[in-house]
Amino acid sequence: MSDRLKIALLLAPALSIIGILFFGGLLIGFMRSFNYMPVIGLTDPDLSAYAAVFTSKEFYLSFLLTFHIAFTSTVLSSILAIGAALLLRRTFIGRSLINFLFQLNLTVPHLVGAIGMLYLFSQSGSFARLGAEWNLISKPSDFPAMVFDPYAIGIILQYIWKEVPFIGVIILANMQSLGEDYESVARSLGANKWQAFIHVLMPLIFPGVLSASIIVFAFTFGAYEIPAILGASYPKALPVLAYQKYTDVDLAARPEAMAMAIVIALLSALMIYFYVRYTRRRIRS
Amino acid sequence: MTHVSIKELTKIYPGSAEPALDQLSLEIPTGELTALLGPSGCGKTTTMKMIAGLLAQTSGDVLFDDRSVLNDRPEHRGVVMVFQNYLLFPYMSVADNVGFGLKMRKVPKPEIDRRVAEILELVKLPDLGSRRPSELSGGQQQRVALARALIVQPNVLLLDEPLSNLDAHLRFEMRDLIRGLQQEMGITTIFVTHDQEEAVVLADKVALILDGRLKQYENADVFYKRPIDEATARFFGGQNFVSGKSNGLVFESALGKLALPEGAISGSGKLTFRPENIRINATKTDENTLKAVVNERIFLGTQTRLRLVVGDEKLDAIANPNEVENISTGDSVNISLPASSLWVLPK
Numbered sequence: 001m002s003d004r005l006k007i008a009l010l011l012a013p014a015l016s017i018i019g020i021l022f023f024g025g026l027l028i029g030f031m032r033s034f035n036y037m038p039v040i041g042l043t044d045p046d047l048s049a050y051a052a053v054f055t056s057k058e059f060y061l062s063f064l065l066t067f068h069i070a071f072t073s074t075v076l077s078s079i080l081a082i083g084a085a086l087l088l089r090r091t092f093i094g095r096s097l098i099n100f101l102f103q104l105n106l107t108v109p110h111l112v113g114a115i116g117m118l119y120l121f122s123q124s125g126s127f128a129r130l131g132a133e134w135n136l137i138s139k140p141s142d143f144p145a146m147v148f149d150p151y152a153i154g155i156i157l158q159y160i161w162k163e164v165p166f167i168g169v170i171i172l173a174n175m176q177s178l179g180e181d182y183e184s185v186a187r188s189l190g191a192n193k194w195q196a197f198i199h200v201l202m203p204l205i206f207p208g209v210l211s212a213s214i215i216v217f218a219f220t221f222g223a224y225e226i227p228a229i230l231g232a233s234y235p236k237a238l239p240v241l242a243y244q245k246y247t248d249v250d251l252a253a254r255p256e257a258m259a260m261a262i263v264i265a266l267l268s269a270l271m272i273y274f275y276v277r278y279t280r281r282r283i284r285s
Numbered sequence: 286m287t288h289v290s291i292k293e294l295t296k297i298y299p300g301s302a303e304p305a306l307d308q309l310s311l312e313i314p315t316g317e318l319t320a321l322l323g324p325s326g327c328g329k330t331t332t333m334k335m336i337a338g339l340l341a342q343t344s345g346d347v348l349f350d351d352r353s354v355l356n357d358r359p360e361h362r363g364v365v366m367v368f369q370n371y372l373l374f375p376y377m378s379v380a381d382n383v384g385f386g387l388k389m390r391k392v393p394k395p396e397i398d399r400r401v402a403e404i405l406e407l408v409k410l411p412d413l414g415s416r417r418p419s420e421l422s423g424g425q426q427q428r429v430a431l432a433r434a435l436i437v438q439p440n441v442l443l444l445d446e447p448l449s450n451l452d453a454h455l456r457f458e459m460r461d462l463i464r465g466l467q468q469e470m471g472i473t474t475i476f477v478t479h480d481q482e483e484a485v486v487l488a489d490k491v492a493l494i495l496d497g498r499l500k501q502y503e504n505a506d507v508f509y510k511r512p513i514d515e516a517t518a519r520f521f522g523g524q525n526f527v528s529g530k531s532n533g534l535v536f537e538s539a540l541g542k543l544a545l546p547e548g549a550i551s552g553s554g555k556l557t558f559r560p561e562n563i564r565i566n567a568t569k570t571d572e573n574t575l576k577a578v579v580n581e582r583i584f585l586g587t588q589t590r591l592r593l594v595v596g597d598e599k600l601d602a603i604a605n606p607n608e609v610e611n612i613s614t615g616d617s618v619n620i621s622l623p624a625s626s627l628w629v630l631p632k
């Protein structure tokens with residue numbers, strides 16, 4: 001048996017699962033987005049589902065909200081993660097413990113974090129009650145709306161809480177493998193600490209930051225559960241809107257849900273493409 | 286141009302009981318090229334980093350022209366360090382790497398371009414400004430690193446193992462380039478090396494550091510002729526050490542009585558002499574003649590190493606292959622140890 005065949009046979013179980021479940025599902029979704037769903041009598045493909053998506057005001061509002069959530073979460077998480085990595089790479093007493101605590105919530109599911117956020121930051125949550133108890137606000141409902149709010153503060157906080165350690169761990173590993181010699185060279189050539197960071201360390205860790213932030217952007221743009229738990233009822237994040245359409249009692253709404261899902265995936269890919277191009281150009285300049 | 290004084294400089298790393306550098310004191314005159322020589326881990330690079338302000342000292346002081354620079358930030362010391370692995374910024378072109386220091390000093394762009402072109406010419410890389418470091422050979426990268434350091438006209442230049450990553454032929458080329466540029470620009474230069482030959486060829490003075498302590502700080506030839514102790518002599522390739530007693534004029538040992546040069550110490554000690562100073566096929570008129578048996582003969586290309594036995598003592602000699610071509614293992618030969626090549630080390 002040739003080596004190629006052996007490799008193909010060994011990979012076959014994993015590839016068939018990916019092929020059938022992922023690409024199969026994608027294909028069905030793609031077909032349905034073109035209004036092709038024979039089970040309910042839709043046998044003539046057309047673009048009506050896409051037309052419905054692109055003429056809906058709700059879709060555009062949802063898109064803006066989702067973009068705001070993904071972009072703000074990614075940028076803030078990346079900035080905070082870089083700051084955390086800069087602190088954690090230093091040698092200090094108790095560094096191992098701090099490092100462990102920093103990475104601890106990587107193991108906590110998003111859903112648990114979202115419920116925690118709900119308990120802490122909602123207008124009936126712990127902080128609102130404490131604020132009222134300590135007379136910082138007259139009643140819990142005076143607590144600023146950070147959950148179910150139109151600016152998605154709760155959702156962004158939840159993503160930051162979860163993604164800072166994720167990006168931070170990648171950057172920290174990157175920084176540790178680089179060491180401090182490049183910055184030392186820059187310092188001895190006349191760069192101050194800030195210049196050494198901006199002109200030397202940032203470009204060096206940039207590939208790591210970029211990879212991690214792309215993952216975070218793609219995830220936060222397409223994630224359903226957190227906006228579903230912590231989001232406002234209007235406008236909804238795109239994945240929530242798509243799921244709502246998908247679970248509509250009227251099966252005829254499914255093509256629109258699928259069209260929306262396909263649009264989310266394409267938009268996500270497109271934005272990542274422009275993000276990578278823009279940031280690479282910025283860093284080169 | 287700066288006179289560098291290092292006063293009892295000590296570094297103890299956190300969690301370590303032993304100092305990495307123990308009370309090092311050196312005076313490095315303006316415009317001189319000094320080598321910090323020693324094996325890996327002896328504290329050489331630690332010393333350089335403390336001079337550059339990249340590492341805090343545990344105690345001691347660093348003075349430039351009699352002014353302590355301990356409170357000066359690295360970017361204000363006027364010291365540039367060239368690291369062993371060059372550390373060119375991989376995402377910048379050669380020209381941007383070289384101009385980095387000027388850019389940090391906010392020198393106008395046209396001025397940077399002009400000076401970069403000049404310095405690249407000086408290091409003989411005039412056409413490589415647009416290349417990336419990954420497109421350069423090791424020797425070219427070393428030149429770029431040197432150009433990047435020299436362009437800011439430092440008061441003190443620190444070179445960490447400047448030749449260790451280069452091939453033999455490039456070493457000669459770089460050695461001449463470094464020496465030439467250093468003398469032309471008159472920059473006080475300190476370089477670190479573990480290679481005694483490199484130190485001897487390049488430096489005005491050599492500071493030998495062993496186990497974090499300064500062993501000897503002298504002109505290079507002194508290390509060969511008058512080493513301070515056995516460890517120093519061994520570091521410089523010393524092979525012959527014979528225990529005995531000196532009265533300052535004669536050394537008495539298993540080799541017999543040997544006349545000593547002026548200045549030799551008295552008392553118990555070890556006689557040392559370099560393998561290349563043993564004269565083979567000596568005549569009776571030569572000084573300190575002995576009879577030896579050739580135990581082993583090793584051809585080294587340009588030299589031949591002879592392992593000799595005199596009584597119970599084993600000696601190492603190095604000779605010109607033509608002079609010893611008729612000598613075989615087991616032969617008995619007359620050897621001479623000229624008094625001027627002998628030195629007594631304290632026990």
